[in-house]
Amino acid sequence: MARPTPLSGFPEWLPAERAVETHVLDVLRRTFELHGFAGIETRAVEPVEELLRKGETSKEVYAVGRLHDEDGGASSEKRLGLHFDLTVPLARYVLEHAGKLVFPFKRYQIQKVWRGERPQEGRFREFTQADVDVVGSETLPFHYEVELPLVMAEALSALPVPPVRIAVNNRKIAEGFYTGIGLSDVEGALRAIDKLAKIGPDAVAELLVKDAGATPEQARQALELAAISGRDASVAERVRALGVTTPLLEEGLAELVALVEAAEDRVPGTVVADLSIARGLDYYTGSVYETTLVGHEDLGSICSGGRYDSLASDGSRTYPGVGLSIGVSRLVARILGAGLAAASRAVPTAVLVAVGSEEERRRSEDVAAALRARGIPTDVAPTAAKFGKQIRHADRLGIPYVWFPGAEGDEVKDIRSGDQAPADPASWTPPAEDLLPTVQRT
Incomplete structure (x- = not known):
């Protein structure tokens, strides 16, 4: 193939x-x-x-x-x-x-x-x-x-x-504001505003006039609204300063302020009101959210x-x-x-049980079964190769411990430090941080 x-x-x-x-x-x-x-x-x-x-x-x-x-x-x-x-x-x-x-x-x-x-x-x-x-x-x-x-x-x-930035807006604000300035094509205006970050305010103003039926003055007002952002009640004050008032607009402002103030109390600096957020507002009816990685x-x-x-x-x-x-x-x-x-490793395995010879594999499998019964992810070496090769196999997979069954007692080796000590499969447990793979920031 x-x-x-x-x-x-x-x-x-x-x-x-x-x-x-x-x-x-x-x-x-x-x-x-x-x-x-x-x-x-x-x-x-x-x-x-x-x-x-x-x-x-x-x-x-x-x-x-x-x-x-x-x-x-x-x-x-x-x-x-x-x-x-x-x-x-x-x-x-x-x-x-x-x-x-x-x-x-x-x-x-x-x-x-x-x-x-x-x-x-x-x-x-x-x-x-x-x-x-x-x-x-x-x-x-x-x-x-x-x-x-x-x-x-x-x-x-x-x-x-x-850290993430959750930008929030409210459909009621846009709809109430646009109605207040006499702009009837709310969806068309939102589609134009949605392009603000990509094409800039001048091009958006042209789209508002061409596609949403706005006058140049209405386009200017819509862009002023989209420029407002903040994390507290000052957002509503800045919107009202634009001189437009409708019941739906006031309802949306009250909801937006309640949201950002609650968020600022719980997760400071994470949630911000951004009235330029327009994506999805044509089918959402209240709050809308967009999240980016800082x-x-x-x-x-x-x-x-x-x-x-x-x-x-x-x-x-x-x-x-x-x-x-x-x-x-x-x-x-x-x-x-x-x-x-x-x-921390590619496999869930915390312990690889070595195999001295194929005739002794059953003993290694018994050790693995005892460790698994106690919730320790364990595998058995694929072949009875030299112990050095079995250790290298564990190392390639990121397995931290290799277990060596012995007639006079078992031993377990931390292959990262080289430390090796006697161990009993009925009682030995790896440190908590080694039991399962972990994911760490790099």
Whole structure:
């Protein structure tokens, strides 16, 4: 068989890299569960028509079907596609199981997703996402819009990454302000503002006039609003100083100030109100969040989300939600590519039991079984080579200890220091820091 050609956009980590990814996933899972979120997993496929409802183009959805489909794929209702995010599956899951769920429903979900876009740094065709959401039935209290970014800030602070900046905005502010200045195409204005960091204020002003129907004066006012940022109530004061007042604007300002002040108290310096954040505001209805790594802003947002007033609806009942999603593969790729962290070893094994001869392998396997029974990850040497070669095998894998069974008693060697001492498999335990692989910042 010829050497296979890698498929771009489908990352495969080596064992030591996978250990870093596993650490990230474990931290996220543990943090979410500490805050009362229950884990779920949904199927990988959804009906294509459901996937396309969120605005994804058909070019980005991977269709799924048998090579020899009996109906030739003629029935569009039966067409399935791989989910490109975890929000569409969540909406379907809530509708399907609403009678068995307790609301507010706090859920986290960590799964693979697939998106048929052009691969580039930080963007993959197959990647892992970690979502955390709270879904209500008919109503959902605002305090969950405050809780979600604080949970995410706690999770990210426990990862081997630089500090994060969570930028927050509120759809009500933009909509209320634009209405107040007589600008009716809110979505068009938001799409233009979303390009501010890429093309600058002059070009955005032109887009506001050309695509959103703004006058030059309205474009100037919209850019003044987008320039405001801060971590306290001064944000609202600066918005009001622009001379625009509407009930919806005031509601959005009150919510934004409550969020940033709570965050400044809990996680100082992490959350900032940034009224230029516009991505997603056309389908979010309240708070919206975008997260970047300080010093790695070129990577773009690693975690985003917001409030939906209608995550799902069955016609008689509406389920509002608020959530955040982390691009785990995107984050791990930067951790590995920038050398931000590394695993202490490539394998979980803490002890390699040496084999004196193949006739004595059973004895080595008995030692390994005794250590495993006490929760110590243990492997047995693959061959009865010279002990020096077996030690080198352990060293290549990063295994810290080699165990030598002996007729007059066993001994264990720390191959890093060279220290060797008598040991009993019924009682010996490695130091806590050596029991399992660890991931450390580099």
